[in-house]
Amino acid sequence: MQTAPTPKSNTLPGPDDITRVKLDNGIIVLARPNFNSESVVISGFLANGALLDPDEKLGLAHFSALGLMRGTTGRKFQQIYDALESVGASLGFGAGQHTTSFSGRALAEDLPLLLDLLSETAREPAFPPDQIERLRDQLLTGLAIRAQDTGDMASLAFDRLVFAGHPYSRPEDGYTETIQAIRQEDLVEYHRQAYGPRGMVIVVVGAVQPLEAVAQVQRAFGAWRNPAQLDLPVLPQLNPMERTITDQLDIPGKSQADLVMGVVGPSRRSPDFMAASLGNNILGQFGMMGRIGDVVREQSGLAYYAYTSLNAGQGPGSWEVSAGVNPANLQKTIDLIRMEIGRFVREPVTEQELADSQANFIGRLPLSLESNNGMANAILNLERFDLGLDYYRRYVGLVRSVTPEEVLEVARRYLDPERLAIASAGPQSS
Amino acid sequence: MNNSITKVQLSNGLTVLLKEIHTAPIVSHWIWYRVGSRNEQPGITGASHWVEHMQFKGTKQFPAGVLDKAISREGGTWNAFTYLDWTTFFETMPADKIDLALRLEADRMVGSQFNPNEVSSERTVIISEREGNENEPLFRLGEVVQAEAFSQHPYRHEIIGEMADLRSMQRDDLYQHYRRHYVPNNAVQAIAGDFDKEAMLRRVRELYEGLQPGNLIHTQMPVEPLQDKEKRLVVNGPGETTYLQFAYRAPAASAEDFFPFTVLDSLLTGPTGLNMFGGGGVSNKTSRLYRALVERELAISVSGGLQATIDPFLYDITITVHPRSSTDEVISAVDREIEKLQTEKVTEDEVKRATKQARAMFAYGSENITNQAFWMGYSEMFATYDWFVRYIEQLARVRPEDVQRIAQNYLKPISRIIGTYLPDKSTEASHADGPNA
Numbered sequence: 001m002q003t004a005p006t007p008k009s010n011t012l013p014g015p016d017d018i019t020r021v022k023l024d025n026g027i028i029v030l031a032r033p034n035f036n037s038e039s040v041v042i043s044g045f046l047a048n049g050a051l052l053d054p055d056e057k058l059g060l061a062h063f064s065a066l067g068l069m070r071g072t073t074g075r076k077f078q079q080i081y082d083a084l085e086s087v088g089a090s091l092g093f094g095a096g097q098h099t100t101s102f103s104g105r106a107l108a109e110d111l112p113l114l115l116d117l118l119s120e121t122a123r124e125p126a127f128p129p130d131q132i133e134r135l136r137d138q139l140l141t142g143l144a145i146r147a148q149d150t151g152d153m154a155s156l157a158f159d160r161l162v163f164a165g166h167p168y169s170r171p172e173d174g175y176t177e178t179i180q181a182i183r184q185e186d187l188v189e190y191h192r193q194a195y196g197p198r199g200m201v202i203v204v205v206g207a208v209q210p211l212e213a214v215a216q217v218q219r220a221f222g223a224w225r226n227p228a229q230l231d232l233p234v235l236p237q238l239n240p241m242e243r244t245i246t247d248q249l250d251i252p253g254k255s256q257a258d259l260v261m262g263v264v265g266p267s268r269r270s271p272d273f274m275a276a277s278l279g280n281n282i283l284g285q286f287g288m289m290g291r292i293g294d295v296v297r298e299q300s301g302l303a304y305y306a307y308t309s310l311n312a313g314q315g316p317g318s319w320e321v322s323a324g325v326n327p328a329n330l331q332k333t334i335d336l337i338r339m340e341i342g343r344f345v346r347e348p349v350t351e352q353e354l355a356d357s358q359a360n361f362i363g364r365l366p367l368s369l370e371s372n373n374g375m376a377n378a379i380l381n382l383e384r385f386d387l388g389l390d391y392y393r394r395y396v397g398l399v400r401s402v403t404p405e406e407v408l409e410v411a412r413r414y415l416d417p418e419r420l421a422i423a424s425a426g427p428q429s430s
Numbered sequence: 431m432n433n434s435i436t437k438v439q440l441s442n443g444l445t446v447l448l449k450e451i452h453t454a455p456i457v458s459h460w461i462w463y464r465v466g467s468r469n470e471q472p473g474i475t476g477a478s479h480w481v482e483h484m485q486f487k488g489t490k491q492f493p494a495g496v497l498d499k500a501i502s503r504e505g506g507t508w509n510a511f512t513y514l515d516w517t518t519f520f521e522t523m524p525a526d527k528i529d530l531a532l533r534l535e536a537d538r539m540v541g542s543q544f545n546p547n548e549v550s551s552e553r554t555v556i557i558s559e560r561e562g563n564e565n566e567p568l569f570r571l572g573e574v575v576q577a578e579a580f581s582q583h584p585y586r587h588e589i590i591g592e593m594a595d596l597r598s599m600q601r602d603d604l605y606q607h608y609r610r611h612y613v614p615n616n617a618v619q620a621i622a623g624d625f626d627k628e629a630m631l632r633r634v635r636e637l638y639e640g641l642q643p644g645n646l647i648h649t650q651m652p653v654e655p656l657q658d659k660e661k662r663l664v665v666n667g668p669g670e671t672t673y674l675q676f677a678y679r680a681p682a683a684s685a686e687d688f689f690p691f692t693v694l695d696s697l698l699t700g701p702t703g704l705n706m707f708g709g710g711g712v713s714n715k716t717s718r719l720y721r722a723l724v725e726r727e728l729a730i731s732v733s734g735g736l737q738a739t740i741d742p743f744l745y746d747i748t749i750t751v752h753p754r755s756s757t758d759e760v761i762s763a764v765d766r767e768i769e770k771l772q773t774e775k776v777t778e779d780e781v782k783r784a785t786k787q788a789r790a791m792f793a794y795g796s797e798n799i800t801n802q803a804f805w806m807g808y809s810e811m812f813a814t815y816d817w818f819v820r821y822i823e824q825l826a827r828v829r830p831e832d833v834q835r836i837a838q839n840y841l842k843p844i845s846r847i848i849g850t851y852l853p854d855k856s857t858e859a860s861h862a863d864g865p866n867a
Binding site for chain 1: 453454455456486494495498499502503504505506507522523524527550551552553554555556557558559560561562564565567667668669670671700701711712713714715716721724725727730731750752753754783786787788789790791793794796797798799800854
């Protein structure tokens with residue numbers, strides 16, 4: 001086998017140094033070497049997720065994903081974790097709306113072990129009843145803690161407002177009563193129907209030759225077939241908000257309230273994405289949390305954090321502002337943020353602001369690709385959103401081509417200070 | 431990972447550590463000051479953390495709001511942290527832009543203005559930060575456990591400070607704290623990444639060697655008396671979940687006992703990740719306490735942690751109690767496991783396993799230049815860089831009898847605090863978590 005050198009430090013990943021192979025059963029394998037450290041990372045997803053969950057058993061995909069590692073037909077729970085922890089390796093699964101993700105890391109010498117465990121847990125989980133009941137207790141305690149977390153609760157309420165009538169309004173980890181309703185047989189059945197090689201993607205980055213990585217994945221997963229594998233349902237249309245809607249959850253005994261407000265945002269594949277992303281950076285990220293951080297934190301001293309995020313995935317995304325404030329300052333903070341959103345859709349960002357954020361995006365790219373994990377997730381996104389293997393080589397041009405007018409146009413397409421979802425959770429103002 | 435570095439002390443006392451790494455066109459620059467909550471007296475608790483915030487509020491050369499933007503504009507990431515023993519500021523940037531970080535840190539080492547209006551607006555920001563912390567049951571529990579664990583030593587205070595002090599501290603209290611501790615002879619500069627060592631050192635000298643050293647006043651830290659009786663306390667608060675925290679006095683990081691204690695912690699509660707930046711730890715499902723508590727439905731989760739500190743701090747074990755269990759059952763089970771460590775020697779294999787775990791975590795950490803620069807400065811705060819370089823070797827030398835001795839000497843019931851966070855059902859949230867809530 002040829003020895004591929006570690007790519008030069010100043011080259012961004014591209015078609016000439018990412019190996020991409022489709023196995024006979026449909027699994028896509030991507031690999032890129034990095035011999036600067038003796039470690040290796042795997043990252044990927046399977047094509048099943050919370051979109052398949054029935055309402056009354058919401059959390060089924062999540063429960064199943066976490067149940068995979070609780071025992072397989074060949075190994076008990078303790079044997080799985082003994083194999084991993086003895087060599088300082090880690091492996092985990094988690095379900096989103098469209099996909100069930102997995103990630104793991106190990107010393108390169110232990111990659112075969114890591115792939116064996118990934119294959120065994122994904123393909124042959126046993127969902128042992130005692131382990132499943134223990135996991136259920138852990139999930140329920142997690143939900144009880146979530147119910148006390150002002151940030152989580154504000155975020156849940158926001159999703160219910162902004163995605164009303166759409167599956168994205170439902171949390172992937174479910175609710176107390178839906179987790180209680182899930183039976184062990186449901187997990188077995190979910191796995192039988194939803195897990196399969198079709199749509200699976202796996203990225204391997206680290207101290208292993210790419211062709212060797214592909215061979216190892218082939219050995220672990222090449223024989224997997226599941227003719228019964230379900231397709232994900234088609235997403236329904238999301239109805240736009242017609243006016244501002246608010247929801248204020250009371251969580252007594254806390255010191256601080258969390259606020260999440262915003263709108264539906266572009267999907268990751270939308271042509272609006274890059275302009276929205278740069279606009280978002282100006283609005284609530286750049287420097288000390290952008291314009292919103294400047295007004296809410298720096299000028300008014302109202303909050304330790306006040307920032308925006310653009311969450312763009314397969315379907316409609318969200319464009320949101322988050323802040324943690326004393327409940328007495330909640331309304332004042334909402335008003336300030338609304339004013340900033342108003343300014344953002346009224347007038348274009350300045351040339352300087354845009355140039356700053358463009359330089360920020362371009363300059364930080366190598367930082368985000370520095371670790372194996374950063375690189376693996378970047379390559380995974382290329383595949384997930386069909387960006388093309390040359391995306392990071394084209395990135396500078398894509399960023400630089402955005403104009404202030406485009407940012408304004410995209411901002412106006414999504415943001416409207418008179419039509420916001422505004423959710424908060426915390427103690428009532430005394 | 432190649433661990434060789436250059437260490438130089440400038441004529442004004444600034445310690446400079448340099449490490450060339452040419453794997454990516456990136457440089458990470460850190461300035462560490464030997465000041466943290468350890469250096470605060472009652473009345474000014476939280477001053478170190480507040481001063482850290484004020485370092486972003488402007489100098490003549492980089493006025494408020496300019497400095498953070500200047501770094502971001504060049505594609506850098508930056509942040510700052512205040513801890514018990516230290517305060518640190520870092521910038522990781524494209525290699526050809528790193529000069530900005532060097533200039534900026536030299537400037538704010540001496541030139542921060544502490545404008546009274548900025549102090550006043552930052553007061554409410556920090557109070558808001560503290561209120562956010564208070565929302566977390568484990569912050570509230572940890573704060574009282576820490577206060578109970580120390581009667582003399584300043585480690586008794588949370589880093590963010592007492593709310594009363596945050597309300598009353600004045601601009602001059604902060605400015606004096608700044609001037610006293612932010613001096614080159616109280617600082618360590620750590621730079622790692624894609625640069626030429628000689629050129630970098632020349633530039634460091636140009637920018638830093640002219641800064642005046644300060645008159646460092648050596649304060650004798652009060653020696654915390656050994657605890658002779660177990661203490662228990664209860665915090666009530668909202669929620670449904672009960673938490674337990676055990677706190678034992680731990681050795682200082684520079685003490686020989688620190689390494690066998692690390693192995694003990696790894697066996698008892700799982701290996702602790704070493705990588706503050708770019709880490710990712712290892713799970714703890716085969717640890718003794720996970721098996722004794724979680725696998726017997728006594729707890730939902732367990733974690734433990736040993737901190738690398740100048741003076742002896744705390745070894746803590748934090749447990750989320752199972753809703754169908756009780757704190758008494760959990761405490762008895764923990765006691766049984768600790769007793770086992772005290773009476774039965776662990777196996778050679780268990781010690782070897784802890785070393786292999788550490789080796790893997792070192793490899794993960796070395797993928798990332800920011801993390802490598804972090805360790806250069808961090809290890810100097812409580813020991814020397816050599817401490818970090820010899821970490822795995824030191825773990826490998828630990829013998830089963832060392833682990834037993836640590837358990838016998840440090841994990842005595844009389845020398846611990848047990849704190850319980852007990853949910854106060856009367857304040858149960860008025861909403862359900864259901865879809866129609």
